[in-house]
Amino acid sequence: MPDPTLLTGRVLNTLSDPFREPAEEALRIEDDWGVVLERGRIAAAGPAGDLRRDWPTATEIAYGRDLICPGFVDAHAHYPQTAIIASWGKRLIDWLNSYTFPEEMRFGDADYAAEIAARYLDLTAANGTTTICTFCTIHPASVDAIMSEAQSRGQRLVAGKTCMDRNAPEGLKDTAQSAYDDSKALLEKWHGRDRLSYALTPRFSPTSTPDQLSALGALWAEHPDCLMQTHLSEQTDEIDWVKSLYPSARDYLDTYESHGLLGPNGLYGHAIHLEARERDRLKETGAALVHCPTSNTFIGSGLFDMAGLADEGQRIGLATDTGGGSSFSMLRTMAAAYEIGQLRGTPLHAAQLLWLATRGSAQALRMDDRIGSIRTGMEADLVVLDLGSTPAIQQRAERADDAWEEVFATIMMGDDRAVRATWIGGKVAG
Template sequence: MPDPTLLTGRVLRVLDNPFDAPPEDALKIEDKWGLLIEAGRISDLGPAEQMRMAYPVATEIAYGSDLICPGFIDAHVHFPQTAIIASWGKRLIDWLNSYTFPEEMRFGDPAYAAEIAARYFDLVTAHGTTTVCSFCTIHPDSVDAFFTEAQARNMRVVGGKTCMDRNAPEGLRDTAQTAYDDSKALLAKWHGVDRLSYAITPRFSPTSTPDQLQAMGALWAENPDCLMQTHLSEQTDEIAWVKSLFPEARDYLDTYEAHGLLGENGLYGHAIHLEPRERDRLREVGAALVHCPTSNTFIGSGLFDMNGLMDEGHRIGLATDTGGGSSFSMLRTMAAAYEIGQLRGTPLHAAQLIWLATAGSATALKLDRRVGALARGMEADLCVLDLSSTPAIAQRSARAEDSWEELFATIMMGDDRAVRATWVNGKVV
């Protein structure tokens, strides 16, 4: 077995949820600390000098004043939309028809699916992201491409075949039966292999008939340990469309609940315009919500109620929503979450922002015992941040009165240049 690796620098520790406890007590930035990596896991951490003395055979990589963080976790993405990110000027339904569906048609070609999967993972790891939860397309080949590429990189990821049997082009529709059969076969092939997990994935109620939603609910009941991901209450015109398609439903959430698609392992992307009953039911079952701030502003969806939902006790993750979101960067996503908080009169602390992008998203994905925090026994997925990566950030950082103020400047102005290194499964990439 090779000698252990000792990373030294500033280390971000997660001690509590910064929405439940004072942010600067919940997370700590430890100066001159060290992190020991062995066999892809964190085996020890503590003050750097003590770590050097305790592990004299370890190979040290000194990051100086850089901040060693958990790798970023992007809890809601569409990797097939990589090539159409930042497409101009549409709201959700027109955006899907104009940009998304034509691009997703191309994923019936296994070679194209593999090309985009490789490009996508190159882009996100350059931005310090080590775990993603992705919608694929209706094509099983898109799922195979996603998991094959992630497996080759030893990444911990979640993904699933997107299911749609109406309100989509002919080449992007399956049926209730083929959605069930394909999803079941892909789940059996990939779920639990290496660091891969399958998510049952109806796109959203408008593109699935009640029969297909029922089939997905049946598959989830057969595999309750799997996650189920979908979209909920993203835009007001989408909600009106859902009401016209499901006139018997009490609300948007009821279109899922009535078909067995509401549960603790459910991931509901966006969740902006929730009715009081929906908020209550999501909290009662312990489902997770995923905030996608750059997407919400880019396509004009609305302002997510982070503080109100946190106060009610919801589990919430953070996500880019590539390619409705306008950036692959979780730093930019944190900045957008701050800006939306400001518009709601509830600005977020730097500790809350980085928690959402790490431990918060890990908790949403039920992966918090594996990734999302730097602690003994956790998998060694890391992001090392240079907190003076550009002249603009460096001059602001120099004026900072504490480490949180320093980090906040990088959150608001940083990009991939701030990522000194990304570590996946104990190896730098």
């Protein structure tokens, strides 16, 4: 058995929710701490001197003034859109028709799917992301590709076959029955295997008939431990479209609720333009909302009500939403969340931003017992941040009055150059 590994430096210590407690008490930056990794898990965390004494055979990797954080958790992404990220000038429906659907047609080719899956996980690991919840395409091969690639890396991943039986090109449509059958087969193949989980994945109400939503609702009832991911209230013209397609629905959320697709393991991406009833039902059921700030600004969707939803006690995660989102970086995603908060008059503290990208997203995925914080027994997924990674950031960090000012500068200006190392399952990625 290999010796344990001791990482030393500054360590992000997550104690409580910074949206409910004072931010700098909820999360603390501990100087001269360390984390012991053994057999893919965190064996201990605490003052570096104590860990050196208690783990004398551990191999030490000294990160100095770098900040050791839980690995970033991206709670909503579209890995098949990797190659079309940052495509110009479209709103949601036009984006799908002009960029997304033509690219997703290519994923019937298993070799192409495998190529993009590997590229995507390389790019996300380079940006410190260790867990991802991603949509695939309607092709089972697209699920097999990303699951196989993540499995080979020992990475925690949630993925699901996207289901669409209307308002999509012929090559990207399934049926209510095939969506049920394919999803069930993929679920049975991958769910709970190593660090992999399956998510039932209707793209959104406009691309599914009521029959398809009901079929997926029935499958979810058969496998309630699975997650279910979809989109909700991203743009106002999308909401109008949903109302025209589902005239008897009380609101957008009701198109899911009435077909068995609202529950505590539900993940609802965007959730910008929610009505009061929707907010009440999401809170009542314990469903999770996923904030996708770079996507919301890039596609012109609107401003997520972080402060109001957090005050209500909603479960909220953070996500890149690549490729509608314009970056693979959770640092850039945190920066965009801060900017949207400013536009709503409610700026977020750096501790709140890091919480959203780690434990908050882990809670959204119902995985905070395994990932999202640094404590004994958790899976050894970590990102080490260089808080002076560029001359611009370094000169700002030198003027910082405290560690949180240093961290904030990296959140606002950092990119993959700030990622000193990414640890997945106790091993350095890449």
